[in-house]
Amino acid sequence: MDDTHIGPNAIAAESIRCIVKLGGAAITCKNELEMINEDNLQTVSSQLRQAMIMGSCSNKVVGMDWSKRPGVSDISCTVGDFGDQAQLNVDFSEFIVVHGAGSFGHFQASKSGVHKGGLNQPLVKAGFVATRISVTNLNLEIVRALAREGIPSIGMSPFSSGWSTSNRNVASADLAGVAKALHSGFIPVLHGDAVLDNKLGCTILSGDVIIRHLAEHLKPEYVVFLTDVYGVYDCPPTEPNAVLLREIAVDEDGSWSVVNPEVENRNKQEYHSNLKSIVTLSKGLFFLRHHQHQVEITVAAHDTTGGMETKITEAAMIAKLGIDVYIVKAATSHSLRALSGELRHSIPADWLGTVIRFSRRDG
Amino acid sequence: MDDTHIGPNAIAAESIRCIVKLGGAAITCKNELEMINEDNLQTVSSQLRQAMIMGSCSNKVVGMDWSKRPGVSDISCTVGDFGDQAQLNVDFSEFIVVHGAGSFGHFQASKSGVHKGGLNQPLVKAGFVATRISVTNLNLEIVRALAREGIPSIGMSPFSSGWSTSNRNVASADLAGVAKALHSGFIPVLHGDAVLDNKLGCTILSGDVIIRHLAEHLKPEYVVFLTDVYGVYDCPPTEPNAVLLREIAVDEDGSWSVVNPEVENRNKQEYHSNLKSIVTLSKGLFFLRHHQHQVEITVAAHDTTGGMETKITEAAMIAKLGIDVYIVKAATSHSLRALSGELRHSIPADWLGTVIRFSRRDG
Numbered sequence: 001m002d003d004t005h006i007g008p009n010a011i012a013a014e015s016i017r018c019i020v021k022l023g024g025a026a027i028t029c030k031n032e033l034e035m036i037n038e039d040n041l042q043t044v045s046s047q048l049r050q051a052m053i054m055g056s057c058s059n060k061v062v063g064m065d066w067s068k069r070p071g072v073s074d075i076s077c078t079v080g081d082f083g084d085q086a087q088l089n090v091d092f093s094e095f096i097v098v099h100g101a102g103s104f105g106h107f108q109a110s111k112s113g114v115h116k117g118g119l120n121q122p123l124v125k126a127g128f129v130a131t132r133i134s135v136t137n138l139n140l141e142i143v144r145a146l147a148r149e150g151i152p153s154i155g156m157s158p159f160s161s162g163w164s165t166s167n168r169n170v171a172s173a174d175l176a177g178v179a180k181a182l183h184s185g186f187i188p189v190l191h192g193d194a195v196l197d198n199k200l201g202c203t204i205l206s207g208d209v210i211i212r213h214l215a216e217h218l219k220p221e222y223v224v225f226l227t228d229v230y231g232v233y234d235c236p237p238t239e240p241n242a243v244l245l246r247e248i249a250v251d252e253d254g255s256w257s258v259v260n261p262e263v264e265n266r267n268k269q270e271y272h273s274n275l276k277s278i279v280t281l282s283k284g285l286f287f288l289r290h291h292q293h294q295v296e297i298t299v300a301a302h303d304t305t306g307g308m309e310t311k312i313t314e315a316a317m318i319a320k321l322g323i324d325v326y327i328v329k330a331a332t333s334h335s336l337r338a339l340s341g342e343l344r345h346s347i348p349a350d351w352l353g354t355v356i357r358f359s360r361r362d363g
Numbered sequence: 364m365d366d367t368h369i370g371p372n373a374i375a376a377e378s379i380r381c382i383v384k385l386g387g388a389a390i391t392c393k394n395e396l397e398m399i400n401e402d403n404l405q406t407v408s409s410q411l412r413q414a415m416i417m418g419s420c421s422n423k424v425v426g427m428d429w430s431k432r433p434g435v436s437d438i439s440c441t442v443g444d445f446g447d448q449a450q451l452n453v454d455f456s457e458f459i460v461v462h463g464a465g466s467f468g469h470f471q472a473s474k475s476g477v478h479k480g481g482l483n484q485p486l487v488k489a490g491f492v493a494t495r496i497s498v499t500n501l502n503l504e505i506v507r508a509l510a511r512e513g514i515p516s517i518g519m520s521p522f523s524s525g526w527s528t529s530n531r532n533v534a535s536a537d538l539a540g541v542a543k544a545l546h547s548g549f550i551p552v553l554h555g556d557a558v559l560d561n562k563l564g565c566t567i568l569s570g571d572v573i574i575r576h577l578a579e580h581l582k583p584e585y586v587v588f589l590t591d592v593y594g595v596y597d598c599p600p601t602e603p604n605a606v607l608l609r610e611i612a613v614d615e616d617g618s619w620s621v622v623n624p625e626v627e628n629r630n631k632q633e634y635h636s637n638l639k640s641i642v643t644l645s646k647g648l649f650f651l652r653h654h655q656h657q658v659e660i661t662v663a664a665h666d667t668t669g670g671m672e673t674k675i676t677e678a679a680m681i682a683k684l685g686i687d688v689y690i691v692k693a694a695t696s697h698s699l700r701a702l703s704g705e706l707r708h709s710i711p712a713d714w715l716g717t718v719i720r721f722s723r724r725d726g
Binding site for chain 2: 064077082090107119127152159174177186202
């Protein structure tokens with residue numbers, strides 16, 4: 001199976017509305033091993049539901065997680081609520097959810113070096129198994145949280161769905177399966193995963209790389225990265241004078257510029273050389289321009305899932321496809337606005353986040 | 364993706380040793396919702412390990428589940444044990460594990476009627492999501508139990524792996540992905556699952572049907588069904604005079620006979636008409652002979668995952684491929700002998716279980 005490029009027939013005319021990344025840092029407690037940030041996950045799930053059913057008249061939540069939960073005495077099967085099925089026929093617009101690992105999987109991957117390959121070593125093989133256990137556990141919990149909000153979510157673990165890499169570049173992926181799930185009315189939920197690599201033996205495929213690949217082939221209207229900070233800053237956001245970059249434009253030729261806040265001309269050179277994140281972005285685009293086929297080699301080279309560096313590089317490459325990318329803090333009023341798509345027309349002054357978008361030179 | 368028939372290149376010359384079905388009734392507490400039979404599962408995992416590493420000199424178990432467990436304070440990461448990696452290089456022979464649902468998934472599937480299709484109904488769609496949550500939860504727990512025994516197990520959920528049906532017959536399945544996982548040294552763990560059906564919308568694909576499909580295309584040396592009874596009886600095994608059928612021969616033309624215990628000639632007709640299970644078996648084979656393409660239509664028509672009727676029909680069809688099938692009680696000395704392959708040469712008199720095998724008319 002090597003269907004990274006699927007024909008137009010595999011995807012219905014109807015376009016996919018949005019691909020959402022649930023950042024690991026936003027939905028897990030990053031410093032506590034395998035601990036979900038339940039409050040954030042619940043709010044994110046509820047916001048996703050609101051965004052998905054916009055325009056639908058039914059607000060009734062039909063829970064779809066009918067399994068036992070620790071600490072909850074009864075299972076919550078709402079079959080009795082299905083009396084008038086017509087009322088419950090909520091149309092969910094086509095979203096794909098991809099989540100990171102946060103405090104799941106990282107420990108197992110970094111202890112064993114799964115991202116560096118070498119599946120013939122017992123430690124790496126054990127780490128591969130352990131990593132997949134941890135990330136599929138998180139995937140199940142996220143699918144359940146979404147299902148409790150009435151979202152018809154379906155876990156589609158990349159390893160099982162035929163995702164594999166060649167020197168960390170996506171080599172195969174069952175995109176037709178994702179499209180088929182979507183068109184059957186489900187919300188596919190993918191995640192960063194340990195996968196086979198035909199050069200290295202194995203590696204970690206980050207959620208960010210998955211998102212770019214999906215965006216390239218399934219052409220969503222927009223992409224939202226939910227994270228634990230308000231967006232992309234000019235220096236680490238913990239620094240007191242960090243400036244949130246509200247809008248970054250990516251040009252046809254791969255050059256980019258910070259559109260908002262505007263930078264005074266005389267300081268431009270100096271300003272840019274101080275932009276830590278943007279230096280990364282620039283490097284990514286430089287690679288994109290000159291070595292189109294090598295750009296992914298830099299991905300996930302120094303940590304197991306990429307971090308902010310990968311996120312911005314991937315986001316810029318998505319924007320170059322003409323797809324708006326919003327990087328926004330999860331579980332805030334700003335994330336709900338981004339998910340709902342209202343930013344597509346104009347960015348309100350009171351919206352906090354970073355938009356990365358494509359701008360034609362003559363635009 | 365429609366690769367139910369994969370070319371010989373997709374499968375390495377080295378053949379697959381065994382496909383094992385972990386029956387839902389054997390590994391879960393059938394009468395308690397979503398409750399695993401921990402003792403049985405642990406024994407089954409340990410027996411699987413013994414069977415898989417036969418001939419290997421290392422007996423050291425390297426646990427591969429490094430995740431938190433409820434009620435266990437520490438995660439058991441044995442990275443420190445990887446000092447001398449050479450010693451840990453255990454070769455696992457090629458096994459595929461497929462498990463049933465038992466007390467997972469049944470409730471959700473039967474409440475909503477997922478097996479009957481009709482994905483446009485809100486109740487069915489919700490049940491589809493709820494069923495997948497329940498069975499993937501069980502899959503994760505089984506993968507973890509196997510990993511704790513040092514088996515490099517990898518969950519491959521059928522829905523995500525591109526399994527789908529057409530009027531309940533398998534229409535597509537990523538067998539190349541299963542083969543790739545095997546040849547990378549992993550033990551794929553599949554399960555009965557809710558899948559899309561291109562005629563009905565959706566249905567339940569039972570673990571037994573999965574096993575037959577895998578056996579047909581991957582040609583294992585033998586197949587073991589681990590269940591909660593000693594094998595196939597001539598009437599329900601709860602009845603005091605139930606006779607265990609120790610060996611059933613399936614002929615080239617689809618006819619069958621009970622080879623052991625031998626039936627005296629004069630009672631043969633009467634005996635056979637009293638064989639409840641065998642009437643089923645006969646019906647299955649009758650269909651096989653006269654309506655080759657319709658046989659699967661009868662599968663899972665009256666319950667969501669088939670039960671003993673499906674199991675025997677499927678087992679007989681596997682035997683017709685020339686692959687020995689052992690139906691045996693899980694977590695007993697008999698199951699260990701079946702898993703280890705020692706029955707392939709001859710069936711010891713003290714072994715309890717049912718062998719279904721192919722016998723050429725001239726054999």
